Amino acid sequence: MPLGAPIHWRLLGLWRSFRYPLIIGLAILAWIYVPQMEARHLQNALAAEFFAECRKTLKDTETIPKVPDEALDVAIHRRPVTSATLQAWSPTVSTEIRSGQWVARIEFLQPKGYVVEQTIGPALSESGYDTPSGGQ
Numbered sequence: 001m002p003l004g005a006p007i008h009w010r011l012l013g014l015w016r017s018f019r020y021p022l023i024i025g026l027a028i029l030a031w032i033y034v035p036q037m038e039a040r041h042l043q044n045a046l047a048a049e050f051f052a053e054c055r056k057t058l059k060d061t062e063t064i065p066k067v068p069d070e071a072l073d074v075a076i077h078r079r080p081v082t083s084a085t086l087q088a089w090s091p092t093v094s095t096e097i098r099s100g101q102w103v104a105r106i107e108f109l110q111p112k113g114y115v116v117e118q119t120i121g122p123a124l125s126e127s128g129y130d131t132p133s134g135g136q
Contacts (some may be wrong), residue, residue: 001060012116025069026049036111039040039058039089039110040110040111040114042079042081042085043089043091043108043114043116044108044116045079046075046076046079047075047106047116047118048070048080048104049074049075049077049079050068050071050104050106051104051118051120053071053075054068054071054079054104054120056093056123057071058102058120058121059075066070068094068095068104069093070114071093071104072091072093072106087108088109088110089108090108090109090110091106091107091108092105092106092107093105093106093107095120098119100122101119101120101121101122102116102119102121102122103119104117104118104120105117105119
C-alpha cells in the first residue's frame with residue numbers, strides 16, 4: 001500500500017497555488033474599499049463640524065439658523081476638503097422639527113447616498129422658533 005504525502009505538504013501545495021490569486025483579490029478589494037472608508041471618515045468629520053456650527057448658532061442666538069448652508073460653509077472652511085471632493089459628494093443640508101426637537105441633516109451623494117442626522121436642540125414654540133426657516 002503506497003503512502004500518501006503528509007498533510008502539511010498538501011497544505012503547502014494548496015498555499016502555493018492560491019497565494020497569488022488571493023493576494024491579487026485582496027489588493028483589488030483594498031483598492032475599492034479603502035477610498036470609500038476614507039471618504040466616509042472625512043464625511044463624518046465634516047458632518048461633525050456642521051452639527052457643531054448648528055449647535056453654536058442655536059446656543060448663541062436661540063434661533064434656528066436662517067440657512068443651514070451657512071453652517072455648512074463654516075464647516076467646509078474648518079475641514080480640509082477640496083472643491084473636487086465637494087463637487088463629487090454634493091452635500092445637501094436641511095433641518096426639520098421632529099417630536100419637539102430640531103434635527104439637522106446632511107446628505108452626501110457619494111458614496112451611495114450617505115446621510116447623517118443629529119438632534120441639535122429643543123424647538124419649542126414658547127421659545128419663538130417652532131418651525132425651521134428658509135434653509136430647507
